[in-house]
Amino acid sequence: MNDFQTRRAEPVEAPFSHSRMWVRAKNGPSTSSGLRRLIAPALLLIATPALADSLMPDAQWANAQLPDAQQEHEAKALMEKIRCLVCQGQSVADSDSDLAGDMRSLIRTRIAAGEKPEAIRAWLIERYGNWISYEPPMTGITAPLWILPLLLLALGVWLARGRFRKRKAK
Amino acid sequence: MKRTWLWIPLALFGLFFAVMAVGLSKPSSTTITSKMIGKPLPKFSLPPAHAPQPGLGSASFQQGQPRLLNIFASWCIPCIAEAPVLSEMARKGVPIDAIAIRDRPQDVDRFLKRNGNPYQRIGSDVNSAVQMALGSSGVPETFVVDGRGIIRYQHIGDIRPEDVPEIMAALRAAQ
Numbered sequence: 504m505n506d507f508q509t510r511r512a513e514p515v516e517a518p519f520s521h522s523r524m525w526v527r528a529k530n531g532p533s534t535s536s537g538l539r540r541l542i543a544p545a546l547l548l549i550a551t552p553a554l555a556d557s558l559m560p561d562a563q564w565a566n567a568q569l570p571d572a573q574q575e576h577e578a579k580a581l582m583e584k585i586r587c588l589v590c591q592g593q594s595v596a597d598s599d600s601d602l603a604g605d606m607r608s609l610i611r612t613r614i615a616a617g618e619k620p621e622a623i624r625a626w627l628i629e630r631y632g633n634w635i636s637y638e639p640p641m642t643g644i645t646a647p648l649w650i651l652p653l654l655l656l657a658l659g660v661w662l663a664r665g666r667f668r669k670r671k672a673k
Numbered sequence: 674m675k676r677t678w679l680w681i682p683l684a685l686f687g688l689f690f691a692v693m694a695v696g697l698s699k700p701s702s703t704t705i706t707s708k709m710i711g712k713p714l715p716k717f718s719l720p721p722a723h724a725p726q727p728g729l730g731s732a733s734f735q736q737g738q739p740r741l742l743n744i745f746a747s748w749c750i751p752c753i754a755e756a757p758v759l760s761e762m763a764r765k766g767v768p769i770d771a772i773a774i775r776d777r778p779q780d781v782d783r784f785l786k787r788n789g790n791p792y793q794r795i796g797s798d799v800n801s802a803v804q805m806a807l808g809s810s811g812v813p814e815t816f817v818v819d820g821r822g823i824i825r826y827q828h829i830g831d832i833r834p835e836d837v838p839e840i841m842a843a844l845r846a847a848q
């Protein structure tokens with residue numbers, strides 16, 4: 504019916520109890536569906552914000568720019584290419600989650616220390632795999648992403664050529 | 674023959690449409706496993722997370738016996754759920770150390786008083802730096818680290834009673 508209900512129907516598995524999705528883990532034993540529809544979302548509204556996040560202040564460079572404009576530019580460019588582990592589908596630059604803030608701080612600290620963005624990206628990929636990067640490397644599985652557009656373009660040229668020839672023949 | 678060729682673009686569109694529709698109705702929730710399994714624990718040294726217990730360094734995992742490394746936080750709800758399971762494992766003699774993520778000493782204290790304290794050492798990771806070095810993507814998570822400091826196993830999410838046999842097997846395999 505709505506988003507809440509479709510999730511409700513799923514069995515609660517271990518990954519859902521991970522804190523990045525802990526709201527789903529709150530699903531308790533089932534009551535009558537009408538009652539649940541009314542009460543459960545209301546409870547979530549009351550209970551969620553209080554304990555969902557850390558009480559610690561943001562890391563030093565989570566939301567502050569580096570004084571050196573060139574370094575800040577490099578750091579920002581890298582953040583936009585790194586995927587947030589909590590709000591999957593957002594980049595670390597866009598996400599408001601604590602872990603994304605800590606990752607921004609880590610990136611700025613390392614760039615300020617003179618590390619190259621590529622090295623930081625490699626460090627993160629070593630830990631989280633290619634998933635963490637929005638710039639997938641060319642491998643056997645991802646090769647079609649690069650090759651297919653070229654093939655389709657070639658096919659288009661070939662088709663267009665056939666048409667132009669016919670027109671000339673007339 | 675020529676007629677059938679004409680249907681190919683529509684068929685391709687149908688295929689594309691089906692893939693998109695399935696993707697929309699089943700949003701993916703990807704669990705990101707650490708790629709550090711099989712690799713040595715990164716070097717770290719964390720201050721105590723609360724006064725009564727020592728902090729945690731990677732050197733503690735070089736003592737010849739496999740240990741559990743639990744990533745938790747006082748603000749994490751599933752961590753409360755797994756606390757009794759961890760306490761039971763500690764009672765059975767499993768050595769457990771922990772890293773508290775983005776936590777304040779008074780909050781760690783209150784959490785342990787309320788939910789039990791199965792930990793031998795607790796390091797405080799205020800900016801998730803060690804968590805990221807481990808390739809961990811949230812709380813709670815639990816790693817099995819062998820006696821030479823090599824990460825052997827990762828459990829993502831709270832440990833439930835039914836997960837214990839697999840973790841015990843990973844500990845035995847890491848002997």
